[in-house]
Amino acid sequence: MFTDADAAALYDLLNPWDPVRYPSSAFYDEFVMAADAVLDVGCGTGSMLHQARALGHRGRLVGLDPDLAALERARRRTDIEWVAGVAADAAWDREFDLAIMASNAFQCFVTDEELSESLAAIRRALRDGGRFVFETRNPRARGWEEWNPSNAIDVVDGEGRRLRVSHHVESVVDDVVTFTETTGDQEGAVLRVDRASLRFLDVPELGTFLSEAGFEIEAQYGGWHREPVTDAGRSIVTIARRA
Template sequence: MRRGEFLDPHLVTVYDAECPWGRDDDFFLSVANESPRARVLDLGCGTGRLTLALAAAGHTVTGVDPARASLDAARAKPAADRVTWIEGTSRVLPDRAFDVAVLTSHVAQEIRADDKWARTLADLRRALVPDGRLAFDSRDPAARRWERWNPRDSRRRLALPDGRVVDAWTEVTEVRDGLVSFVHHYVFPDADELLSSGTLRFRTEEELRASLAAAGFTVDRIHGGWGGEPVGTSADGEFVVLARAQD
């Protein structure tokens, strides 16, 4: 049965098991903490892993996501009342309401069409105060990480909170014009298999820089990994982008 990974409550639980706190969360939290008690936007907040940590660090946090099942899971977590949760996209953002905005877990790659990406950046520029900070991650296409998304290299076992173990793997179905399509397979102990398909946009560094400039952002720096490595020198295979809203 094919379902949306962030829309189905069963798969939202699997997502939480598969995506615990990591080095990327440490990085984004440290970026926000450079602005003490900031007003922080987590766009594409999902089930709230980083969102809740930002609030616990003393920031005033708003989490926005279009997937209701993910937001329901976030709202059910301890201390969720510290966060303002909003179901929607960048279109719902108020003007000049945030000091820092983050898009994590490769949310930027979920925005595939160039016009929608441009609209998202324009909305973020509108929502940030002048000189407000934007941070996001996007996989470096030169690293070709999707080549590891095959039934052998991607196979993993996920332990759920109720004790069940799910067997999972990923397979790529198409690579074309900067887009990589794939299917996640999740096999539950009762042999029920759920499928979650998706497509991600892999933008080059030049494309990211051009789109940010067009939206009114100045790029401070782009790292190639979570340790601050130059692009192309880290096994992480990332673009970790830090930019500022122009006055």
């Protein structure tokens, strides 16, 4: 009723990569355009790397993601390397100046083992002094409390369907939030339900995992204008270097 390809197209509609409208896009674009070789971990539909090529990036761009439907959409550009897989299984060795995880993809590393193995693989992929730039949601802001049907989003997709996307939190166990995303029509018929878990790490825990993996934190911000991290801020934006 609502395929993986439909979901990938809807994601792009709801989350456009636009450095003019969204400071987050502009923030990442600055780093990408300054690096010769870039690895986008959790690249999804590839919007960030598409934008880099459109802006004239001439170096190596590689997108990694386990979602085959998203990668199929990403492959609309053939001048970028697209790789199906997860970070923990990556085998690159000192090939990139920059690794990025945008759109809170970092929070998909739920277990300690998955997080440690993924960080180790990302570090191996970076050259000495290479940067790893990513964002996570600040757990102190408790953003998941807004993930409920009363905050549903109405949208018309590329096929002309009038859709409603809503969220429901199933559980909050320690720092892991499990929730469902329901896509339906605006009359209430359910077309698709996706379930996911995300880990919300605070600054000290992030620092511990990064240090154990061989990274040094260069900077951390509470937003896209490089403001400090605060309890009320929604984001923790981290710039780390391979030590």
